[in-house]
Amino acid sequence: MTLRRLDFRTAGESHGKGLVALMEGVPAGLPLETARDVDPELTRRQAGYGRGRRMKIESDRAELLSGVRLGETLGSPLAMVVWNRDWENWTTAMAHLPPEPDENPKALRRMYLPRPGHADLVGVLKYGREDTRDILERASARETAARVACGAVAKRLLGELGIRVGSFVRSIGAVEADEPEELPEDLNAASDASPVRALDEDAASAMMEAIDRAKEAGDTLGGTFQVVATGVPVGLGAHVSWDRKLDGRLAGAVASIQAIKGVEVGAGFQGAATPGSEVHDAIYRDPDRIRSGGFRRGTNRAGGLEGGITTGEPVVVRAAMKPISTLMKNRLPSVDLRTGEAREAATERSDVCAVPAAAVVGEAMVALVLADAVLEKFGGDSLVELRRNFDGYLAYLSQRGTGDG
Ligand code: EPS
Numbered sequence: 001m002t003l004r005r006l007d008f009r010t011a012g013e014s015h016g017k018g019l020v021a022l023m024e025g026v027p028a029g030l031p032l033e034t035a036r037d038v039d040p041e042l043t044r045r046q047a048g049y050g051r052g053r054r055m056k057i058e059s060d061r062a063e064l065l066s067g068v069r070l071g072e073t074l075g076s077p078l079a080m081v082v083w084n085r086d087w088e089n090w091t092t093a094m095a096h097l098p099p100e101p102d103e104n105p106k107a108l109r110r111m112y113l114p115r116p117g118h119a120d121l122v123g124v125l126k127y128g129r130e131d132t133r134d135i136l137e138r139a140s141a142r143e144t145a146a147r148v149a150c151g152a153v154a155k156r157l158l159g160e161l162g163i164r165v166g167s168f169v170r171s172i173g174a175v176e177a178d179e180p181e182e183l184p185e186d187l188n189a190a191s192d193a194s195p196v197r198a199l200d201e202d203a204a205s206a207m208m209e210a211i212d213r214a215k216e217a218g219d220t221l222g223g224t225f226q227v228v229a230t231g232v233p234v235g236l237g238a239h240v241s242w243d244r245k246l247d248g249r250l251a252g253a254v255a256s257i258q259a260i261k262g263v264e265v266g267a268g269f270q271g272a273a274t275p276g277s278e279v280h281d282a283i284y285r286d287p288d289r290i291r292s293g294g295f296r297r298g299t300n301r302a303g304g305l306e307g308g309i310t311t312g313e314p315v316v317v318r319a320a321m322k323p324i325s326t327l328m329k330n331r332l333p334s335v336d337l338r339t340g341e342a343r344e345a346a347t348e349r350s351d352v353c354a355v356p357a358a359a360v361v362g363e364a365m366v367a368l369v370l371a372d373a374v375l376e377k378f379g380g381d382s383l384v385e386l387r388r389n390f391d392g393y394l395a396y397l398s399q400r401g402t403g404d405g
Contacts, residue, residue, distance in 0.1 A: 005375035008150040008368060014140035015090035018083040021146040023153060025375060026067070028075030029383040030157055038062040041152040041360070042082065042145060044188075048356030049195040050172075050211040050221070052349055057086050062149045075381055078153065082145045094137070109133060112337040113346035117325030120346075121334075130337060132346070141258035141354065144361040151364020154371035160383060161374065161390050163231040165367045167359040169197045170318065172223035173210045177203035183314075187228060197225075197356040215352045218329025222259070222321045225359035227366045232304060233291040233393065234312035236373040245308025246373055253365040254319050257358060262320035266303020281313070290398045310373075317366055321358050326350035 005025050012019035032038075042060035060082050067078030087094070093109040110131040114120035123135025155165055166187030170177055177200035184190040184199070191197040196211075198204040207223075214221045237246025251263040271279045279301055286296035292312025303316035326347055334345035351357075378393065380386030 003368065003372040005379075006154065006368065006372040008147075010143055010146035010150070012082075012084075012143065012146060013094060013137035014084075014142035015086055015094050015137060016084060017087050017094075018081045019143060019146040019149075021062070021078075021080040021082070021149040023067070023078040023080075023150050025372075026073050026075070026078055026153060026157065027375070027380050027383050027386050028073055030073040030153075030160065031071055032068050032073050032153065032156060033071055034062040034064055034080070037156045038080070038149050038152040041148050041155070041364070044192060045145060045148045045357050045360045047192075047195075048197065048354065049208050050215075050351060050353030050355075051357065052351040054086060054349060054351075059085065060145050062152075073383075080146075080149050082149060084142075093133070111136065111346050111348075113334050113343050114337065115325045115327075115345040115347075116332045116334065117322065124337065132337070139258070141358075141361075144258065144357075144364075147257075147361055147368075148364045151361075151367045154364070154367040157371050157383075158229075158231075158367060158374065160387065161231070163229060163370065163374070165227065165229045165363045165370070167191065167197070167225055167227045167363045168199050169194075169207075169355055169359055170224045170226055172196060172198075172207040172353060172355050173214070173221040175203055175206045175210050177207075183228060191359075195356075197359055211353045218327060220323040220325075220327060220351075221353040221355075222323040223353065223355035224318060224320045225355060225362055227254070227317045227319075227359065227362040229304070229315040229366055229370055231291065232310050232312065232315050232370060233390075233397070234293045234310055235393070236310040236370065236377055237305070237308045239307035239309055246310060246369070247303075247305045247308050249369050249373070250305075250315070250317050250366060253369045254317055254362055257319070257321075257361050257365060259321045259324065259354075259358070260319050261322045264303075264318040265305055266316050267301040268303075268318060271301060281311075287402060290394055293397050294400050294402075315366070315370070317362070319358070319362055321355050324351055324354060 007024045009022045039061050046055050062080045065079040067076050092107040111133045114132050119135050119139035120132040168191040177198040194204045196204050196207045238244040247265045254263045281297035281299045281302050284296045287294045289296050297313050300313040304311050304313040331344035336343045378386050378389040
C-alpha cells in the first residue's frame with residue numbers, strides 16, 4: 001500500500017546512527033519549523049507509562065536536511081534525521097565495516113534465540129541471515145520516530161485547512177476506560193495529561209497498576225487506542241475502486257504500525273452483532289454543517305466513512321496492539337538458530353507497554369493518509385493553491401447547504 005500524492009519513506013536501525021524520514025509531495029509555502037511543529041510530536045511519542053530505559057537516553061529531535069527555506073517548505077523533497085543518542089554505545093555492534101578479527105564477539109551483540117511474536121525468526125529465514133539482530137534492528141518500533149516526524153508535517157498541512165488529528169487510549173491489558181459521551185474539544189490536551197493517555201482517571205490508575213504488575217512479573221501488556229480526526233470535509237476517498245476507498249487506506253496504514261493486530265473503523269466489530277437499525281447513522285438536514293454538505297448525523301458509528309468516502313463527521317479509527325514480544329521472565333520456548341537446540345527466547349532492554357506511544361504513531365499514520373487524500377482531491381503545488389481549491393469546494397458545499405444548489 002502506498003500513498004498517492006504524499007509519499008514518505010523511512011530508513012534507519014534502532015541502534016544505528018539515526019532514523020531518516022523522506023517526504024515528497026508537500027506543497028510549497030507551508031510554514032514549517034521542526035522545533036515548533038515536529039519535535040513536540042516526537043516528545044509525545046517518547047512518553048507514556050510503561051516505556052523502558054531507552055527513552056531516558058533518547059531525546060528525539062528532527063534535523064532538517066532539505067525541503068525548507070526561511071521557515072517555509074519549497075515543494076521539494078523534505079529530508080529529516082532523528083539522531084539516536086544510544087548509537088554511541090553501539091558503534092561496534094552496528095558498524096558498517098566488517099569487525100576486526102580480534103574483536104570481542106560479545107561486543108557484536110549477535111542474537112540467535114528468536115522471540116515468539118517478533119520478526120526475528122521469519123526475518124532470518126526470509127533474508128538468509130543467521131544473526132536475528134540483522135532483522136530486529138529494523139523491525140523495531142524505534143522506526144516509528146521517523147513516521148511521527150513525517151506525520152507531524154502532515155498534521156501541519158491538515159491544520160492549515162482546519163483538520164485536527166488526536167488520539168486516546170481505550171484499554172491496556174484487561175483494563176478498559178469509560179469513554180466520555182462527548183470527546184474533549186482539544187482531545188490531545190486531555191489525553192496527553194494522563195500518563196497512559198486515557199480519558200478516564202480511575203481506569204488510568206488501574207492501567208498503571210496493571211503495567212506495574214506486568215513489569216514485576218517480567219511480562220508485557222498490549223491494549224487498544226482510538227484516533228479521531230475532526231474537520232475532515234465530506235468527499236475524501238472514493239467508492240469507485242477498491243484501492244481508492246479511504247477506509248481501506250486508513251486501516252492498512254494503521255495495521256502497518258509495529259505490533260498492531262487489529263483495526264476498526266468507527267464501531268467496527270461491535271456493529272456486526274447489532275441490527276442495522278441500531279448501527280447506521282440517521283441523516284438530518286443542517287445547513288450550518290458546511291463540511292458535511294449541509295447534513296448532520298444522529299450518531300457516528302460509521303466512523304466518518306461511508307462507501308470509502310468521508311462523511312464530514314469525525315474520522316474514527318481504532319486499533320489493537322498486541323503485547324510487546326520481548327519478555328524479561330517466563331520467556332517462551334524458542335530454538336537456538338546455531339545448534340537447533342530448544343532454548344528460551346532472547347531478552348534485551350525493552351518496554352513493558354507502549355500503547356500510549358502507539359496511539360501517537362496512529363495519529364501520524366492517519367494524518368499522512370488524510371493529507372494524501374486531501375492532496376488527491378484538491379491538488380495544488382503551493383499551500384495557496386491548495387487552500388484556494390479547498391475553499392472553492394467549501395463554497396460549493398455551502399451553496400448546497402442552502403438548498404439552492
Ligand atoms: C523504541 C521502541 C522499542 C524500544 C527501543 C526504542 O523498540 P522495539 O520494538 O525494538 O522493542 O525498546 O529501545 C530499544 C531497542 C532499547 O535499546 O532499549 C522507540 O520507540 O524508540
